[in-house]
Amino acid sequence: MSVNSARVLAELRRFANPANVAGMARFGIAWAKDFECWADCDGLCIHLFRKTRFAHEQAVAWSGRREELVKRAGFTMTATLREEATDERHNVKKGVNWALRQIGKRNPILNREAIRTAKVIRAKDSRAARWIAGDALRELQRWKPE
Numbered sequence: 001m002s003v004n005s006a007r008v009l010a011e012l013r014r015f016a017n018p019a020n021v022a023g024m025a026r027f028g029i030a031w032a033k034d035f036e037c038w039a040d041c042d043g044l045c046i047h048l049f050r051k052t053r054f055a056h057e058q059a060v061a062w063s064g065r066r067e068e069l070v071k072r073a074g075f076t077m078t079a080t081l082r083e084e085a086t087d088e089r090h091n092v093k094k095g096v097n098w099a100l101r102q103i104g105k106r107n108p109i110l111n112r113e114a115i116r117t118a119k120v121i122r123a124k125d126s127r128a129a130r131w132i133a134g135d136a137l138r139e140l141q142r143w144k145p146e
Contacts, residue, residue, distance in 0.1 A: 032062060035069035045076040075103055075110060079117045085133075086126035097132045104140040115140050 035041045049055060055077055063074025084096050100121075104114025118140065122133030 032058075032065075032070040032073045033067075035073065038069070038072060041069045041073050042076050045073050046080050049073075050077055050080045076113070079103065079113055082117060082121055085121045085129040086124055088126075088128045093128045093132050097135050100132065100136045101139050104136070105143050108145055111140060111143055111145075 032041070035044075049058065052058075059074050059077035061074070062070050063078065065071050065074065078099070082096075084092060087093060087096070100114055100118060104111045104118075115137065118133040118136045121129045122137070124130075
């Protein structure tokens, strides 16, 4: 975390009302409803929201929502929560690979994002990550929308 972001977070925490924070956190209030474009959505998900303790829960919740950019936020969060890509256990890496491939076959936009994510995963210093990414890229780069 940069010095500037640490200062901003410290200042926000200083003014926080713990009761309000707990209530908002429980419902994810004000996180996604104000997205105006994909850049807002992706930027906040990639650089802020995925670093919260609610990231996994919100990724699941948002991916089931109807609003277009909120739903995108769910999939963006899912794609960016890629720390599990270095887990060497067989069923975990197969699950990560399956999720990446299935997300990338939903539509052309998600296909491009999944390919981009697979390339980031491939660059990790992990045999599991390289397998996950290589296998996913073979399928995603050949995929054509129906």
